[in-house]
Structure formats: C-alpha cells, structure tokens
Amino acid sequence: MTARLSAQIGFLKVADRLKSVERANVLLDLSRPENSAEHSWHLALWALVLEPFAGAGVSVDRAIRMLLLHDLVEIETGDHPIHEETDWDAVARAERAAARRLFGLLPPDQAAMFLDLWTEFEADTTPDARYAKMLDRCQPLFQVLCADAPRSDHVEVVRENLLNGRAAYLSSAFPEAFTHAMALLENTPGQQDAFTSRLLFLAEADKLKSVFRASRLLDDSRFENSAEHSWHIMLYAWVLSEHGVHPVDTDRVLRMLLLHDLVEIDAGDNPIHGNVDHAAQDALEQAAAERLFGLLPPEQGVSLRSLWQEFEAAETPEAIFGKxxxxxxxxxxxxENGGGSWISYRVSLPQLEARVGRPVRRGAPDLWTWLQPQLLDCFTRLGLPV
Incomplete structure (x- = not known):
C-alpha cells in the first residue's frame, strides 16, 4: 500500500506544475494570463452548470473527469494558441507521448484508466467527449467576450474562430452559445435563454482565480489561488478515493470540491493557521453562497448550494472524505517547498495534528499515517515546535 500511495502522491506532485503553464487567454479583469490548471477547474464548472445542454446519453461526471485531465500534457508540451502557425500533427504526437509519461507515474491500473479517458477526450467521438470538447472550444470565447473591456486583438481571434475556425461548428452543436457570442461581438442585445441565465454565474466564478491562499506552489514560486487549488484537490480526491475510510461516490465528492471555495470570491480565504472569527466568517460565507448561487436559475442554484452546504457540514461520507x-x-x-505556511505562521506539530490531522484521520487515515513520519522529520529540520 505504501508504494502504491507514494506513486499516487508522486503523480499529484507533478500535476502541480500545470499551475505554472500560461495560456494565451487572460483573466476577465485582464490582470494576468490564465494558467492551465485554473482553466481546467473553470471548464469543469462549465460542464456542471451547463448540464441541461449535455444531451441524451452524456455522463456529465465523466466529462468533468476528462476536463480535469485534458490539459495535463501541457506540463511537458506547453499551451499552443489556436491562432498561431503550428504543426498540429507534431503537437499531437508530443501530447500523446507526454500523456503516456505523466499517467505512467500512477499505479498501472490507474495509469491505464487515466490514459484511456484522456485519449477518449482527444478523439472527440463519444457523447461524453463531444460535450467536454464543445465546452473547451466554447469557454475561451466568453473568457474574452465577458470582460468589461476585451482586448481588441483577442476579440479578433474570437471572431475568426467563430466564423472560420474550430468554434464555427457551435452554430449547430451549441446554437445558444454561438448566437450569444455573435451578439457580444456585434454589441447587439442578446436574447435571454437557458444559456445566458447561467453565463453570469460562470463569468463571476472567474474571480476565484484572483483569491490567493496562504499556501504556496511546490516550486515555492508564488502563492496558490483558490481556483487552481480546487482543480488540484479534485484530482487528489479522484486519485486517492480508494483510501477513504468509507466507500464514497467519487463523482459527488468531485462536485463538492468543484464548488467548495466559490464563496471565497466574496468572503476571502482564511488560513487554517490564522486567527479567524469563525462565527463572522461563517456569516460571510453564507451571504456569499446566497449571492453567488442566486445568480443561477432558482432550481439549479438551490441544488448546488445544497451540495456546498453538505460539504461544509462534513457529515456524509463524501463530505468527510472531501474535507x-x-x-x-x-x-x-x-x-516540498521548504515549509511554506508552517514557517509563516510558526505552526507547531501538535497544532498541525489538531487542525489538519484530525479531519484527515477522520476521512482518510492512511494518508495521515503516510504523512506523519515525513512531518516529524520536516518540523525537526526546520526548527519548528514538535
């Protein structure tokens, strides 16, 4: 079990590097380029929220899993903007080789499963893959068009993509999105429909990419943001689901983790080792949930808020494992990064046991058993209280 768990954690550590892969698109506030990890989180959210458009026979949960994985190869190959002159056959070969290497870090059964799912997405032939691909071609359009003052060069890329590029097929595959994108391009009033009633929520969710946590990336280059964190722990939950103390519905856990930090858009992140007024913070988060999920059509908003609340309550097997x-x-x-937030907050090992060890042991005791000797060694080396 130790060797298997070590291989799984090894893969998850390498996945952290996706947070440093920059894309051509920028955040809606135009403050910086988007990275491929937070993009993957946002796409998974699109898949969940636009479930009414998935079509008969589509498993939205499988599509979410595809979108969590789809850009991992960019750790090795980088991102390739669609408007640049590119040898796409060479890119495809490089990405297939990267997929074999990266997923090969996992135990053989998981390596085969992940590679098969990634390959299915790339082939774009099954209903699940077609839904996931449709969103991957759609979301970047609105990442440009929903900005308050879109970059003119990016607008022209969107225009060409819609009229003559990969997104042109959306006119038949996803006409609601295509029509609204064209309306935004032409600055004409768009019709209100089941797509536009969800777009405001999806655009608002972009702000989670600008909420920074106390934790740092594995390479210690910067603080982690809450969107890429959400992507990463979804991947953690999927890879490590066998280590839960109770059998869980993994897809339900993934949905919870997809949503769990959205309230930080309004309430901010509060470090676990910081001094927090928990009653005041809870009130802020409840108000944030009311506003954010209230941007959705009522039935869907209530359903997703209920899922968020289930995670917060930490009573069901899925929520306990997610926590x-x-x-x-x-x-x-x-x-990996030399102590990170433990040094910043002068954390002691008993504090870590109480604040982190207790919920981890409650939901996945094998993980804490695996961690404990490494924690003791690290705290001793760093001169932190043990």
Whole structure:
C-alpha cells in the first residue's frame, strides 16, 4: 500500500506544475494570463452548470473527469494558441507521448484508466467527449467576450474562430452559445435563454482565480489561488478515493470540491493557521453562497448550494472524505517547498495534528499515517515546535 500511495502522491506532485503553464487567454479583469490548471477547474464548472445542454446519453461526471485531465500534457508540451502557425500533427504526437509519461507515474491500473479517458477526450467521438470538447472550444470565447473591456486583438481571434475556425461548428452543436457570442461581438442585445441565465454565474466564478491562499506552489514560486487549488484537490480526491475510510461516490465528492471555495470570491480565504472569527466568517460565507448561487436559475442554484452546504457540514461520507483531501494537499506542498505556511505562521506539530490531522484521520487515515513520519522529520529540520 505504501508504494502504491507514494506513486499516487508522486503523480499529484507533478500535476502541480500545470499551475505554472500560461495560456494565451487572460483573466476577465485582464490582470494576468490564465494558467492551465485554473482553466481546467473553470471548464469543469462549465460542464456542471451547463448540464441541461449535455444531451441524451452524456455522463456529465465523466466529462468533468476528462476536463480535469485534458490539459495535463501541457506540463511537458506547453499551451499552443489556436491562432498561431503550428504543426498540429507534431503537437499531437508530443501530447500523446507526454500523456503516456505523466499517467505512467500512477499505479498501472490507474495509469491505464487515466490514459484511456484522456485519449477518449482527444478523439472527440463519444457523447461524453463531444460535450467536454464543445465546452473547451466554447469557454475561451466568453473568457474574452465577458470582460468589461476585451482586448481588441483577442476579440479578433474570437471572431475568426467563430466564423472560420474550430468554434464555427457551435452554430449547430451549441446554437445558444454561438448566437450569444455573435451578439457580444456585434454589441447587439442578446436574447435571454437557458444559456445566458447561467453565463453570469460562470463569468463571476472567474474571480476565484484572483483569491490567493496562504499556501504556496511546490516550486515555492508564488502563492496558490483558490481556483487552481480546487482543480488540484479534485484530482487528489479522484486519485486517492480508494483510501477513504468509507466507500464514497467519487463523482459527488468531485462536485463538492468543484464548488467548495466559490464563496471565497466574496468572503476571502482564511488560513487554517490564522486567527479567524469563525462565527463572522461563517456569516460571510453564507451571504456569499446566497449571492453567488442566486445568480443561477432558482432550481439549479438551490441544488448546488445544497451540495456546498453538505460539504461544509462534513457529515456524509463524501463530505468527510472531501474535507480530508482538502486538508492534506497543503502539507504535501509544504513538505516540498521548504515549509511554506508552517514557517509563516510558526505552526507547531501538535497544532498541525489538531487542525489538519484530525479531519484527515477522520476521512482518510492512511494518508495521515503516510504523512506523519515525513512531518516529524520536516518540523525537526526546520526548527519548528514538535
């Protein structure tokens, strides 16, 4: 079990590098380029929220899993903007080789499963893959067009893509999105429909990419943001689901983790080792949930808020495991980056046991058993209280 878990964690550590792969698109506030990890999180959110457009026979949960994986190869190959002159056959070969290497870090059964799912997405022939691909071609259009003052060069890329490029097929595959994109391009009033009633929420979610946490990337280059964190712990939950103390519906856990930090758009992140007024913070988060999920059509907003509330309550097996995964990711990062937030907050090992160890043991005790000797060694080396 130790060797298997070590291989799984090894893969998840390498996945952290996707947070440093920059895309051609920028955040809606135009403050910086978007990275491929937070983009993958946002696409998974699009897949969940636009479930009414998935079509008969589509498993939205499988599409979400595809979107969590789809850009991992960019750790090795980088991002390739669609408007640049590119040898796409060479890119495809490089990405297939990267997929074999990256997923090959996992135990053989998971390596085969992940590679098969990634390959299915790339082939774009099954209903699940077609839905996921449709969103991957659609979301970047609105990443440009929903900005308050879109960059003119990016607008022209969108125009060409819609009229003559990969997104042109959306006119038949996703006419609601195509029509609204054209309306935004031409600055004409768009019709209100089931797509536009969800677009405001999806655009607002972009702000999570600008909420920074106390934890740092594994390479210690910067602080992590809450959107890429959400992507990463979804991947953690998927890879490590066998280590839960109870059998869980993994797809339900993934949906919870997809949503769990959205309230930080309004309420901010509060470090687990900081001084927090928990009653005041809870009130802020409840108000944030009311506003954010209230941007959706009422029935869907109530449903997603209920899922968020289930995670917060931490009573169901899925929520208990989700909480364990949410807690375990930062210690693994801190072990790699030289202590990170433990040094900033002068954390003691007993404090870590109480604040992190307890929820991890409750949901996934094997993970804490695996971590403990490494934590003791690290705290001793750093001169932190043990």
């Amino acid at each position: 364990a995964v949410d807690r375990v990711q930062t210690p693994i990062a801190n072990l």
